[in-house]
Amino acid sequence: MYKKIVQEPLTFPSHDIVPAAARDLLTRLLDRDPQRRLGANGAAEIKAHHFFSNIDWRKLLQRKYEPTFKPSVVDALDTENFDHDFTDEIPVDSVVEGNALSQTMQDQFAGWSYNRPVAGFGDAGGSVRDPSFASIPE
Secondary structure, three states: OHHHHHHOOOOOOOOOOOOHHHHHHHHHHOOOOOOOOOOOOOHHHHHOOHHHOOOOHHHHHOOOOOOOOOOOOOOOOOOOOOOHHHHOOOOOOOOOOOOOOOHHHHHOOOOOOOOOOOOOOOOOOOOOOOHHHOOOOO
16 A cells, blocks of 8 residues: 555546546645645645635635534534444454553653643643733633
8 A cells, every 4th residue: 555655656536527627636645756836835726726716715614504414413513424334343442551662762852841732821841931921810
């Protein structure tokens, strides 16, 4: 599979299944050269692609489009919209004995720490001491 991803040409089903605009979008998004890949110069490049010509991005941002499909959901635990092959499967815990990473791998993270981001606060690293929040009392 890796060899196919890295070396094989991209193929699509017939044109009536995957139209030309969709083929072009996918081909450019999956370009193996990151410098040539669609979106390498930002999201605006993707949004400007002719595949999205009928999208009013402001309307989308304001959530004014009606979804074409609204699944019926009874409650938060309703799984009827998922394939029964997955929902009927008995979950199996995969217990990891000891350290999941070898000591060599652990050593690569020496001196580093991670703090999970607090929702709505701080930067991607999880710091709530972001200067933009300096005026907010703790």
